[in-house]
Amino acid sequence: MVKLHDLEFEPYLDQQAIESSVKIIAEHIYSDYQSKTPVFLGILNGAFMFLSDLMKFYKGDCEISFTKLASYEGTSSTQNINTLLGAGNLEGKDVIVVEDIVDTGHTLEHIVDVLKTEQVASYKIASLFFKPEAYLKSLPIDYIGLEIPNKFIVGYGLDYNGLGRNLSEIYQLKPNLND
Numbered sequence: 001m002v003k004l005h006d007l008e009f010e011p012y013l014d015q016q017a018i019e020s021s022v023k024i025i026a027e028h029i030y031s032d033y034q035s036k037t038p039v040f041l042g043i044l045n046g047a048f049m050f051l052s053d054l055m056k057f058y059k060g061d062c063e064i065s066f067t068k069l070a071s072y073e074g075t076s077s078t079q080n081i082n083t084l085l086g087a088g089n090l091e092g093k094d095v096i097v098v099e100d101i102v103d104t105g106h107t108l109e110h111i112v113d114v115l116k117t118e119q120v121a122s123y124k125i126a127s128l129f130f131k132p133e134a135y136l137k138s139l140p141i142d143y144i145g146l147e148i149p150n151k152f153i154v155g156y157g158l159d160y161n162g163l164g165r166n167l168s169e170i171y172q173l174k175p176n177l178n179d
Contacts, residue, residue, distance in 0.1 A: 001174070002154075002164070002167065002171050004154060004160045004161075004163040004164050005160060005161055005163060007160060007173060007174070008173075008174040009153075009154055009155075009160075009164070009171035009172060009173055009174055010171060010172060010174045011169060011170075011171055012153060012169075012170045012171055012172040013146070013169060013170035014169050015168050015169055017146075018053075018128070018145075018156055018169070018170065019053065021128060021145030021146050022050065022053045022054055022057060022128065022145065023057045024145070025054060025126055025128070025143045025144075025145055026054050026057035026058045026059075027057070028143055029054075029058065029096060029124075029126065029143060030058055030059050030060050032124075033060060033062075033094065033096075034059075034060050036060075036094050037060070037061045037062060037063065037094075038060075038062050038063070038093075038094045038095065038096050039062070039063040039064070039065055039090060039093045039094065039095050039096070040054065040055070040058075040062055040063070040064050040065070040096045040098050041065050041066070041067060041090070041095050041096065041097050041098060041111075042064065042065070042066045042067075042098045043066075043067060043068075043069060043097065043098065043099050043100070043107070043111065044066050044067065044068040044069075045068065045157070045159070045165065046099075046100035046101065046157045046158050046159070046165070047098045047099055047100040047128075047157060048157055048165075049100075049156050049157035049165070050098060050100050050128045050156065050157055051064070051098045054098065054126070063093075065088055065090070067111070067114075069107055069110065069111070089118075090115065090118045090120050091118055091119045091120065092119065092120070092121050093120055093121055094120070094121050094122045094123075095115060095120045095122070095123040095124075096123070096124055096125075096126055096143075097111055097112075097115070097123060097124070097125045097126065098126050098127075099125065099126065099127040099128070100127070100128055100129065100156075100157045100158055101127060101128065101129040101130070101131070101153070101158060102125075102127040102129070102130050102131065102135065102141055103131040103134040103135065103150070104134055104135065104136050104137075105135050105136050105137030105139060106136070106137075108125065108137065108139055108141075109137050109139060112125075112139055124142040124143065125139065125140070125141050125142050125143070126141075126142065126143035126144075127141055127143070127144055127145065128145040128146065128156075129145060129146055129147075129148050129153070130144045130145075130146070130147050130148070131147075131148055131149070131150045132147055133149065133150040134150045151172045151173060152172065152173040153170050153171065153172045153173070154167065154170070154171050155167030155168070155169050155170045155171050156168065156169065156170055158170070
């Protein structure tokens with residue numbers, strides 16, 4: 001059990017399950033891009049651990065860039081996406097968007113709109129976690145580590161109001177027995 005601010009979280013996924021998923025994603029991307037040099041675009045802050053491990057397992061040449069977006073307040077995703085840090089020049093490049101988690105898809109839609117404006121050669125989306133029950137968009141998620149229920153999780157880069165990103169395992173919000 002982990003307590004972050006006012007909420008308690010219980011163990012959900014261990015390091016082995018996470019690492020196994022990351023390795024599989026790296027292998028799939030390499031299979032698709034072995035003759036190219038993709039740019040892995042990490043979406044900060046949440047994707048930093050996933051992108052770091054993904055790079056350890058990716059066998060090909062690649063570049064890395066980051067962008068910082070904000071869309072969460074507490075445990076809820078908002079429809080307001082704020083760009084806090086731009087990714088630089090991506091024109092003509094093959095881009096792999098690296099997300100920690102895709103739930104509603106609002107952030108993803110914003111990123112894809114920016115990539116189209118930047119005139120990238122191609123883009124695909126890699127997400128360690130995907131919540132199909134919460135997904136409201138029609139954009140394809142090309143590489144998915146794990147599909148999970150629509151429950152709030154922390155750890156391995158994901159946070160609750162700034163805390164929990166450094167946890168090496170994934171924890172989910174403990175159910176409130178009074179609900």
